[in-house]
Amino acid sequence: MAKGTESISMDDTDRVITRPDASDDGADLKSLDPDAMKLAGMGYKQDLRRNYTVLSVLGVGFSLTNSWWGISAALITGISSGGTVLIVYGIILLALISTCVGISLSELASAYPNAGGQYFWASELAPRRYANFTSYLTGWLGWAGSIFTTASVALGTGAACVGCWQLAHPDLTIQPWHVFVSYQVVNIFSFFFNCYGRTLPLLGQVTLWISLVSFFVILVVVPAKATTHQNANFVFAHFVNSTGWSSNGIAFIVGLINTNYSFACLDCATHLSEEIHHPEKMIPIAILGTVAIGFVTSWTYSISLFFSMTDIEGLSGTLTGVPLLALFNQALRSKAGAIALEALVIATGLGCLMACHTWQSRLCWSFARDHGIPASSFFSKVNSRLNVPLRAHLLSCVLVSIVGCLYLGSRTAFNSMVTACIVLLYLSYSIPVVCLLIRGRNNISHGPFWMGAIGLFSNIVLLLWSCFTLIMYSFPFAMPVSAGNMNYVSAVYGILAIIVTADWFMRGRRQYRGQGQRHDETAIFVRESVDGKAGDYS
Numbered sequence: 001m002a003k004g005t006e007s008i009s010m011d012d013t014d015r016v017i018t019r020p021d022a023s024d025d026g027a028d029l030k031s032l033d034p035d036a037m038k039l040a041g042m043g044y045k046q047d048l049r050r051n052y053t054v055l056s057v058l059g060v061g062f063s064l065t066n067s068w069w070g071i072s073a074a075l076i077t078g079i080s081s082g083g084t085v086l087i088v089y090g091i092i093l094l095a096l097i098s099t100c101v102g103i104s105l106s107e108l109a110s111a112y113p114n115a116g117g118q119y120f121w122a123s124e125l126a127p128r129r130y131a132n133f134t135s136y137l138t139g140w141l142g143w144a145g146s147i148f149t150t151a152s153v154a155l156g157t158g159a160a161c162v163g164c165w166q167l168a169h170p171d172l173t174i175q176p177w178h179v180f181v182s183y184q185v186v187n188i189f190s191f192f193f194n195c196y197g198r199t200l201p202l203l204g205q206v207t208l209w210i211s212l213v214s215f216f217v218i219l220v221v222v223p224a225k226a227t228t229h230q231n232a233n234f235v236f237a238h239f240v241n242s243t244g245w246s247s248n249g250i251a252f253i254v255g256l257i258n259t260n261y262s263f264a265c266l267d268c269a270t271h272l273s274e275e276i277h278h279p280e281k282m283i284p285i286a287i288l289g290t291v292a293i294g295f296v297t298s299w300t301y302s303i304s305l306f307f308s309m310t311d312i313e314g315l316s317g318t319l320t321g322v323p324l325l326a327l328f329n330q331a332l333r334s335k336a337g338a339i340a341l342e343a344l345v346i347a348t349g350l351g352c353l354m355a356c357h358t359w360q361s362r363l364c365w366s367f368a369r370d371h372g373i374p375a376s377s378f379f380s381k382v383n384s385r386l387n388v389p390l391r392a393h394l395l396s397c398v399l400v401s402i403v404g405c406l407y408l409g410s411r412t413a414f415n416s417m418v419t420a421c422i423v424l425l426y427l428s429y430s431i432p433v434v435c436l437l438i439r440g441r442n443n444i445s446h447g448p449f450w451m452g453a454i455g456l457f458s459n460i461v462l463l464l465w466s467c468f469t470l471i472m473y474s475f476p477f478a479m480p481v482s483a484g485n486m487n488y489v490s491a492v493y494g495i496l497a498i499i500v501t502a503d504w505f506m507r508g509r510r511q512y513r514g515q516g517q518r519h520d521e522t523a524i525f526v527r528e529s530v531d532g533k534a535g536d537y538s
Contacts, residue, residue: 070262081255110447197387207351
């Protein structure tokens with residue numbers, strides 16, 4: 001055992017790391033960063049500076065989930081699969097489920113505050129024999145989910161830009177390549193905002209306020225300017241089934257995909273655990289705060305818009321390709337006013353995209369430092385001057401650009417990735433929760449946030465909902481099925497399974513740094529953390 005370390009013991013249940021000897025190398029225990037020491041105890045160095053506050057983490061988390069913006073992107077498609085009933089009551093249902101998801105993630109983030117998030121939890125909680133592949137699979141599910149989510153946000157924002165141009169120039173007939181170019185422009189534009197780590201916490205707060213101010217302006221202006229308003233029966237009891245499914249229940253379930261999209265990506269804050277002090281307390285606040293703000297904004301926003309609708313058919317067939325923009329134009333009777341409101345939605349979408357880039361880069365970087373992807377030694381580097389994992393960030397953005405090419409071939413196939421991003425992320429949350437339940441919830445060291453029986457109930461809800469979405473969200477969007485309306489999400493799963501399996505057998509099973517190796521190296525990282533801190537005061 002290294003000199004100066006009283007004891008470092010590990011077993012399949014938990015790890016206990018005691019503080020170093022205060023007399024060793026002149027190190028003052030009071031000067032040691034407890035967050036960095038805890039991270040070293042997990043087998044990792046403190047590579048990123050802890051510049052985030054709880055407000056900035058909440059800003060990034062909410063800017064990414066951004067429930068009211070998600071509802072904007074899927075408003076009309078959701079109505080065709082269940083009417084206003086689907087949106088109004090679907091938001092309530094998903095908010096309750098997302099609370100359970102948030103509690104499950106918060107408990108694990110509090111017990112194991114690590115930027116790896118769900119793949120790290122799976123590694124720690126799975127039986128040693130299966131830990132490596134379990135963690136590896138979880139990492140790929142989470143990272144793929146983040147890529148698809150970013151692509152969907154880039155598409156929504158890019159399409160909104162093209163729609164505004166079309167509204168101002170009615171002679172324009174929108175072509176797929178118009179949207180594709182706009183997609184690539186907003187992706188590249190957002191890339192640069194994640195290249196300087198010092199400004200990211202401020203950016204998170206700014207995008208949070210942009211989202212909330214935009215929400216409030218639209219909430220007030222649209223119903224105030226609308227010439228006519230729908231009655232309460234239309235808003236709260238209007239059910240529509242335009243899907244072709246004979247069962248209204250199936251139509252409602254298929255439509256839930258659109259509402260579910262508004263509460264996706266709740267793990268975002270967990271991947272900033274190494275950039276905030278006291279993450280075991282702050283991350284749960286950010287996660288559950290995201291759900292709470294998301295519910296209030298998306299529900300009131302939807303009701304406001306529904307009362308202001310006049311011609312639903314006109315919205316779904318708008319030449320702009322952006323039903324929300326057409327709704328603004330109906331309500332304000334002014335193209336300039338509609339474009340101004342849509343500009344707020346676009347600004348919010350750009351903030352969401354920037355948060356997506358922050359999220360996916362941290363997922364890629366943390367996974368790479370455990371050799372979860374090819375060329376890991378290259379992509380796991382942090383640019384110390386910029387304080388960002390620049391290479392991982394660039395890789396993720398390039399993959400998003402490549403995924404965007406699919407839009408030119410098949411818009412339907414591209415839209416299937418929205419479903420994939422929801423389900424893949426749920427699966428990545430479910431794996432560590434299953435491992436937790438197998439091990440026993442009381443057989444790990446709990447963090448400050450631990451909900452006991454409520455946490456167990458939340459775990460069960462998460463697992464049941466994940467199984468439900470895996471099956472039901474694979475159903476075709478409409479009947480009868482054709483190449484143009486087919487749900488290709490099963491093909492997405494198949495392609496991802498081939499990639500993950502091939503990489504595991506060709507490289508991953510030999511190179512992946514899993515539970516055993518990380519535990520063996522923990523003493524080294526603790527020793528280096530103590531020596532490094534002691535050197536600062538020598």
